[in-house]
Amino acid sequence: MIEPSIALYGEAFKQAARILARMLEDTGARYALLVDRKGFVLAHQESLWAPPPPDLDSIATLVAGNAAATRALAELLGEEHFAEILHQGKEQGLYVEEIDDNAILVVIFDPSAPVGRIKIEGKKSAAALKKILAEAAADTAAERKKLGLDTEYRESAAALLDDLFGEA
Numbered sequence: 001m002i003e004p005s006i007a008l009y010g011e012a013f014k015q016a017a018r019i020l021a022r023m024l025e026d027t028g029a030r031y032a033l034l035v036d037r038k039g040f041v042l043a044h045q046e047s048l049w050a051p052p053p054p055d056l057d058s059i060a061t062l063v064a065g066n067a068a069a070t071r072a073l074a075e076l077l078g079e080e081h082f083a084e085i086l087h088q089g090k091e092q093g094l095y096v097e098e099i100d101d102n103a104i105l106v107v108i109f110d111p112s113a114p115v116g117r118i119k120i121e122g123k124k125s126a127a128a129l130k131k132i133l134a135e136a137a138a139d140t141a142a143e144r145k146k147l148g149l150d151t152e153y154r155e156s157a158a159a160l161l162d163d164l165f166g167e168a
Helices: 010-027 056-076 115-147 151-165
Strands: 031-036 041-046 084-088 093-098 103-109
Touching: 010 031, 010 041, 010 103, 010 115, 031 056, 041 056, 056 084, 056 093, 056 103, 084 115, 093 115, 103 115
Parallel strands: none
Antiparallel strands: 031 041, 031 103, 084 093, 093 103
């Protein structure tokens, strides 16, 4: 079973949501998403004036795949990675900023939002989100260790379920 790389709960989730909301306020963008590299939406915000959002789960999955392909292209060109991706259409644009090895910031905007502002605020937001994700990862690891939920436990539990119900 595929799981998100990291989960945000409680205060970490609230902090991430505030950063995304501030990103929207400062840029005039429509939607801001925190996505993990597997394509899961970890947090998202939308502007009050924005139309109903598109399918955010599909966008997250496609952006994660696009980010993986872009990372492979960077490596072929001798770069460690490309930090940002920008797609601009007639009516909407998409800005993607790498946060760390586990997460990506995605901003969806219309032509009225200044791209330069989105890039500047995207870098600020990514830096703030990186700190939150690092703290959340450390907290999750400590909690799993405390509860004894390590990889060995998960693998043995999955094997037991496979024995009971058959492999999926």
